[in-house]
Amino acid sequence: MSSSIRKIFGKIMVLVLLGVTLGTTGLGTVVPVSAAVFNPGLHAGILDQGAAANLDDSDQLTAFIDGIMDVQMGSLQIPGAVVSIVKDGKILLSKGYGHSNIEENKAVDPKTSLFRIASTTKLFTWTAVMQLVEAGKLDLDTDVNTYLKTVKIPKTYKQPITLRHLMTHTAGFEEGGVGYQITTDPGKLPVSIAETMEKHMPARVKPPGEMLSYSNYGASLAGLIVEEVSGVAYNDYIQKNIFDPLDMKYATVEEPVPASLEPYAVLGYARANGEYVTKRPTYEGGFRPAGSGSVSANDMAHFMIAHLQNGRYEDKQMLKPETARLMHSPAFQFDERLPAMDLGFYELNMNGLRVISHGGADELFNTALYLVPDQQVGIFVSYSGGDGGTAAGGLAQAFFDRYYPAHMTQQPAATSIELGEPLEKYAGSYQFTRRNHTKIDKFFSFLTQINIEVSDNRLSIGSGADQQVYTPIGVNLFQEVGGKHQMGFRTDAEGKVTYLFLDMLNPMPLEPAPLINQSKFWLTLLGISVVLFITVFMGAMYRRREIKAKPRAQKWAVWLSVVMSVWSLVTLGATLLVMNMDLIDRLSYIPLSLRLYLFMPLILVGLTASIFMMTILAWKNKYWTLPRRVYYTFVTLAAVTLCLFFDHWNLLGWHFG
Known part of the structure; x- marks a missing residue:
């Protein structure tokens, strides 16, 4: 994929994730792609195809990551960043780059520097849900109204919403946020999750279980269920049941961060007149189960190790092995040939490896977390400004290219005759399922659409140098020409396209946009x-x-x-x-x-x-x-x-x- 088309997708996702259609900054996911632009120099350490480097060589690994970060910090105008990489229950690398506070000339410390992780916080919420499932206090397939005490979800559809729907983002809520998603006034905190869920309940616009539609409200509702079923405030539950057992001393979901941790909070920066300037922090308030976390790289390494070891960190068991395996298994699939949605994690295909991931972005911070269960490898990266979304995807892809290089095989293209019909039915404008329908927020999705065209038995997105081309390789399945990504469609009984899925945008499917x-x-x-x-x-x-x-x-x-x-x-x-x-x-x-x-x-x-x-x-x-x-x-x-x-x-x- 060309760097320019990656930029197009990056901009679309920034618009989507920072609120144009979704109404959130702190709660959007990072472009889950590896769909980020690679700058010259990011491939400097990549070996020839098939010749994997030795990941256990810590000196080589450090030099490789240092080289990437040196390029990224300058070319993408990033003031501060942190990376931690784990394998087989150990931290291979945990290192800070740049400054956590430029004015005070304070360097980033991977042990103590608290980076805002935005939507990556959801992994704490989903883990808490699974702990209560394991304890027999919650069931994944029971109507959530059974557990909610202060809020009740309207019975818009015959099928009730369950925790499985919330964890796979298939509850069918519209997305919103104009006027209430965040606050910049710490004086308004703390905010009740229950009151927020009641006051700002979105409309149900799809039957539960039908299709992915990434939902901050759904994640926050799950946090409320954790709070009301456990009888422990959400912040306290996460601290006592996740942070404490995993020895995560520099981690919090409180807003603002507690006074004891305030000296370690990393400042987010924006670029203005050639200089880095601090900007007002944002707070998630009642939506904090979906995005309020601030964590150090070392502590996120502990969290990654626990998930990679089926819930175990050192002598503590955060989840039982069977619970962890269930959480990491496909729970919703658009197409069995494409990456699935697990219980809280979304899957990616990185050089043929199944990766379970999550990311987060707000106006200043970008975070991504990648776990490779089969290799017992985890990567956490967070940036405090600049083009962090591009940087995160670029670093991840460079890492996999070096240590787990793809063995590319040429897949024969299927012709329209073999597929049984022409490709014209796939052409048209597509809109994200994650959007608003009933409020003023709908207007801000006006320009967030993707157009697909047909030419020479191929589908294309964009034009000119920015064009990305896909060739058919099976029924409703297409492979990127000269790239690694795939695109799939769903069709109804009459063969009409109902949904579009780009593996680089999991879990953000699209659907055909009616003319109106x-x-x-x-x-x-x-x-x-x-x-x-x-x-x-x-x-x-x-x-x-x-x-x-x-x-x-x-x-x-x-x-x-x-x-x-x-x-x-x-x-x-x-x-x-x-x-x-x-x-x-x-x-x-x-x-x-x-x-x-x-x-x-x-x-x-x-x-x-x-x-x-x-x-x-x-x-x-x-x-x-x-x-x-x-x-x-x-x-x-x-x-x-x-x-x-x-x-x-x-x-x-x-x-x-």
Whole structure:
């Protein structure tokens, strides 16, 4: 895959994970791909295909990782990072890079420096769930309402939501977060998980078990179940049942971090005017089971070792072996030929190895964790700024290329004749299943779609140098040309495509976007409407003397169209500003500017209703010439189109979650 197409996927995932469609910064997963851009120099230590380096050679391993980090820290503008690698129950490498506090010239310490791990926190929550399953207090396939005391999930569908659904992200919730997902004010903490779950419950939009739709709400709901069934506050439960047994002394899910750990908290940085500047931290509040963790690299190494050793760390058993094996086994599969979703972990195919993984990202921190159960190997990496998502995937792929190089085999491409039908049915626009349907959040998914085209018996994404091409290798299965990734589809009984799965984006499947949801459809209509509105304004300015001489009714009709056109253009301009609102502001509270903006589409509806009535009068009373009446009608239709756009994307009214 070219570096440019990786950047496209990276940007899509950043948009998705940082809230454009999902409404979260601290709770998104890192691009689970290895889909990150490789910078020159990242492959410097990779051996020839098939010649694996010796992972037990710690000096060689350290030199290799140092070389990668040296390149990444500079080229990707990363101020601080940490890496820990484990194998066979031992830490092979745990090392910090850069600074945890630039102003104080404090270096990153892998033993004590607390990196925010965002969604990687979910692994603590899922582990806690499995502990209670093991204790007989929870059952994976029982209605979650059985366990919830303060919140009840509506019975939207016949099938109830279970913990298995929550852990595989197949509960069927929409995603949201505008105005409430995070907070930047520590004075508002602590926040009750139960109250947050009750107040900001998303709609159920798919039957449980049907399809993956990564859900922060679902993970937080699982944390609430842990709290209410165990009788222990979530923070305390994780501390007593995971951190303490695993000797994780520099780990917490509290927000802000406890005073005793505050000196070790790593600051996140952004780049501004050629310098690193600190930015306000964000807190997950009531969503903390999905993303509030701050942990050192050494402590995450303990956690990785426990999972790799079927729940055992030194003489402590965090989970029974059978429970750990169940947690690490496929629990939902889009296609048995593609990576599965386990109970809390998502699977990746890294050079032919089955890897179970999880990541996390907020505005400043990027984290990834990779476990290879068959090799007893684990990798944890976290970055405190810069392009950390790209860096994490790049480091992981470089590691696997060096120590577990792929033995590439040429798979014969299947022809459309062999598949029994042409590939055109796969072409079209696809939208992520993880998106909002009922609130203003829906608008922020307007541009997050992937388009697939067919050419020469292949499918392609992107164009030109950014094009990524897939060739068919089986029914509903495609292989990246010149790459390692695969793409699969689901079809219904009639052969119509229902879902798309890119292994690099597990667990983020897509589904065909109906015409009414396609951004290119709306952009075309809006473009035509804008042209019409501009011609109305320009024409009125040019013909103002002629208009002044018209009869009063006709004069009013013309000036009404001018006012409506100008207001439409201004409203569209304001809509662009709304789309580009500061992400943290948008997710932490409802800005007054957003509340005021939402009056604008409503005013437009009033103007549109007025011009619609005026159009009827124009035809009834035969205002102007026939061509001008037709033109006036098209302007009215443009206004109606704009109103329909605002209505469809939940911008008519105050639809806050």
